[in-house]
Amino acid sequence: xxxxxxxxxxxxxxxxxxxxxxxxxxxxxxxxxxxxxxxxxxxxxxxxxxxxxxxxxxxxxxxxxxxxxxxxxxxxxxxxxxxxxxxxxxxxxxxxxxxxxxxxxxxxxxxxxxxxxxxxxxxxxxxxxxxxxxxxxxxxxxxxxxxxxxxxxxxxxxxxxxxxxxxxxxxxxxxxxxxxxxxxxxxxxxxxxxxxxxxxxxxxxxxxxxxxxxxxxxxxxxxxxxxxxxxxxxxxxxxxxxxxxxxxxxxxxxxxxxxxxxxxxxxxxxxxxxxxxxxxxxxxxxxxxxxxxxxxxxxxxxxxxxxxxxxxxx
Amino acid sequence: xxxxxxxxxxxxxxxxxxxxxxxxxxxxxxxxxxxxxxxxxxxxxxxxxxxxxxxxxxxxxxxxxxxxxxxxxxxxxxxxxxxxxxxxxxxxxxxxxxxxxxxxxxxx
Numbered sequence: 012x013x014x015x016x017x018x019x020x021x022x023x024x025x026x027x028x029x030x031x032x033x034x035x036x037x038x039x040x041x042x043x044x045x046x047x048x049x050x051x052x053x054x055x056x057x058x059x060x061x062x063x064x065x066x067x068x069x070x071x072x073x074x075x076x077x078x079x080x081x082x083x084x085x086x087x088x089x090x091x092x093x094x095x096x097x098x099x100x101x102x103x104x105x106x107x108x109x110x111x112x113x114x115x116x117x118x119x120x121x122x123x124x125x126x127x128x129x130x131x132x133x134x135x136x137x138x139x140x141x142x143x144x145x146x147x148x149x150x151x152x153x154x155x156x157x158x159x160x161x162x163x164x165x166x167x168x169x170x171x172x173x174x175x176x177x178x179x180x181x182x183x184x185x186x187x188x189x190x191x192x193x194x195x196x197x198x199x200x201x202x203x204x205x206x207x208x209x210x211x212x213x214x215x216x217x218x219x220x221x222x223x224x225x226x227x228x229x230x231x232x233x234x235x236x237x238x239x240x241x242x243x244x245x246x247x248x249x250x251x252x253x254x255x256x257x258x259x260x261x262x263x264x265x266x267x268x269x270x271x272x273x274x275x276x277x278x279x280x281x282x283x284x285x286x287x288x289x290x291x292x293x294x295x296x297x298x299x300x301x302x303x304x305x306x307x308x309x310x311x312x313x314x315x316x317x318x319x320x321x322x323x324x325x
Numbered sequence: 326x327x328x329x330x331x332x333x334x335x336x337x338x339x340x341x342x343x344x345x346x347x348x349x350x351x352x353x354x355x356x357x358x359x360x361x362x363x364x365x366x367x368x369x370x371x372x373x374x375x376x377x378x379x380x381x382x383x384x385x386x387x388x389x390x391x392x393x394x395x396x397x398x399x400x401x402x403x404x405x406x407x408x409x410x411x412x413x414x415x416x417x418x419x420x421x422x423x424x425x426x427x428x429x430x431x432x433x
Contacts, residue, residue: 035396081376088373095357098339104359105336113329161356168377300330310337314361 025226030156041155041225044218046100048227049158050107053093054118057111061295062126062288063135071125071129076104078175079132085168099157112297113305120154120278121204123286130190130197130307137250138198138205138243144169145239146209154226177246198247199255206270206277209236237267244268285297338387340366344374345382360385401431 017036024031031037060083067083070076094104110116121139126132144166151162153278183194210216210232230238240259245252258271281289337359343352355374360366366385374380394402410416424432 032396034393071417084376088376091358091373092356095339098357103336105333109329109331109333157356164356297328297330304330310361310365314365317364 022225025154029154029213030159031154032156040221040233041227042100044222044225045155045158046097046102047284048222049093049097049100049161050110051117051119053090053097053107054111054116055122056086056090056093058118058292058296061292062122062124063132065126066132069129075132075179079217082136082172082175085172089161089165089168092164093158096157096161108300112293112300112317114293115286119208120281120286121208122292123281123288124200124204125287127200128193128197130193131201133179133183133194134197136172136174137180137246138176138201139208139245140169140172140176141206141243142205142239144173145235145242149229149235152229157261158227164283177250180252182251187238195252198252202255203273203277206236206240206273209239211234211275211278240268240270241266262288337361338389339390340367340370340385341391342370342374343384343386344370344380346379348381352382357388358385365386 018038021035021041023039031041058147063083063086067076069081070079094107097107098104099325107116111118111251126135147162147166147169151159151166153159153162180194180198183190186194186220213219213231213233219228219231223231244254244259256271258269260269261267262269280286333387338361339357340360341357342355344355345352353380357408358366358369358373360369363385366387367383370383370385375383406412
């Protein structure tokens with residue numbers, strides 16, 4: 012009975028546009044759904060460093076290399092914001108990292124595709140970060156305070172990620188025939204996986220209705236995807252590249268760019284672990300964790316030494 | 326594939342980070358980080374929250390040292406302030422002090 016009243020009050024607060032803070036009463040389901048979403052988001056930021064890290068040493072100029080390094084460092088920072096946002100819900104970061112390293116937790120499918128050429132770095136910044144910004148701009152307004160604030164910070168930084176990628180795309184699209192071919196090929200490969208980033212159609216998205224009721228999400232997967240397509244069609248035109256969809260056409264009545272059907276078989280196959288890089292990514296993450304252990308041990312040893320020194324002089 | 330490593334070694338105490346973005350402004354809560362001691366907490370906080378020069382000062386404090394209000398107690402805890410409208414200037418009725426015509430002309 013008490014819970015029914017609390018639930019009513021909770022939903023009324025959300026209806027009024029109030030934010031829910033860590034110590035506030037919340038339904039268990041809200042808590043578990045948020046932990047799932049925020050930790051998947053955090054894992055995605057961390058895995059997201061891998062496809063791009065692949066190109067840092069081979070960037071074509073110092074300018075491009077500095078930008079890419081800064082971008083990859085930002086992704087690590089975003090992962091850390093998000094793990095801490097999840098921790099406010101009563102889980103330990105180590106639990107989440109454990110689920111990630113064991114393969115139990117999911118992360119965004121997009122990072123299971125390979126970065127075959129330098130042009131992929133342009134396409135990722137433009138399309139993948141572009142899609143992420145559309146999603147995170149919404150999440151910055153979500154009902155859970157710490158997650159909303161983390162996304163606000165992420166959005167501020169992510170705009171540079173998109174622009175540096177878009178600049179690579181535009182530059183290559185103005186280049187020699189081989190460069191134009193290379194960038195078009197990268198756009199062709201990243202376009203459809205970018206559309207898949209918004210998740211299944213609303214009718215096949217079991218969590219969506221509940222998440223929208225509690226304003227964890229404010230727009231549906233299909234609405235966000237449409238917003239991204241509309242923005243990107245114009246940017247493709249300005250850059251001088253084409254999008255690989257013969258069904259793409261403008262509908263003056265809805266003011267939307269309609270697009271062809273997404274290959275959902277591919278989407279589910281990658282979710283189930285059969286994407287081109289799923290195993291590589293997991294192997295790289297585990298190796299990084301093991302090879303980074305000495306850094307954590309050294310930090311612990313240093314802290315212990317400082318404490319001992321302070322105790323002695325006291 | 327390498328075996329799944331033990332993630333327990335990633336767990337250090339949590340610190341809350343407060344950032345002053347410009348001189349004269351208040352320090353505001355930015356988020357939290359993990360670190361083994363206060364010196365490394367400040368360094369981590371700088372790397373996480375001030376990569377773009379958006380800080381002139383930073384505080385870190387271990388989360389366990391913060392005492393916070395409990396939302397359920399809010400009504401009784403904050404209520405005593407609600408009925409003391411005489412703490413606001415709007416509570417008082419006083420005449421408006423206007424400039425004289427001469428003063429106004431002089432200003433123009």
